[in-house]
Amino acid sequence: MTCKHCGASISEHDVKCPYCDSYIDHGTANNSYNNGAPMQNRQAFRVQGPDEPQPIFIVISLLIPLFGFIIGAVNISGGHPKSGRLYLILGAVSFFLLFCGTFMFPMMFMLPFFHMK
Incomplete structure (x- = not known):
């Protein structure tokens, strides 16, 4: 051989x-x-249980966007695409609202002061 x-x-x-x-x-x-x-x-990584979103993860995904991204990716790779997509979407919405609330919303109140003569 x-x-x-x-x-x-x-x-x-x-x-x-x-x-x-x-x-x-x-x-x-x-x-x-x-x-x-x-x-x-x-063995392939599998998330246990049915592919149903958990209420606690929904709340935490809305409060902490990074958690929503992480748990969404884990669920999608673990074979739960339905709940994983929901957590990713909630994390993205939460991130957008956090960004708008932190930067854009205060700017709306400051605009009248920039146009004063």
Whole structure:
């Protein structure tokens, strides 16, 4: 058998090439390799429970926009797109209102003072 990484002649029973230290894929289903190193068996991340928005997360998403963005992304990547989109939208709305309340709203009251002569 020939090593796919370095081309050296190796035994068919070797798990690792003695010349380049790369792991050998023998084509069995239980061997998983990534760039010459064995991969760990990883399960996909899943959010538990039904895809229904939680009232506490809705309130917190409105109060803390960053939390809405984070929990929305976690829910979408965890398989709950309905609630994840809601948290993202609420976080964006909350951020917009916070921005307007902090910068734009006070400017409206200051405009008359800029036009005085």
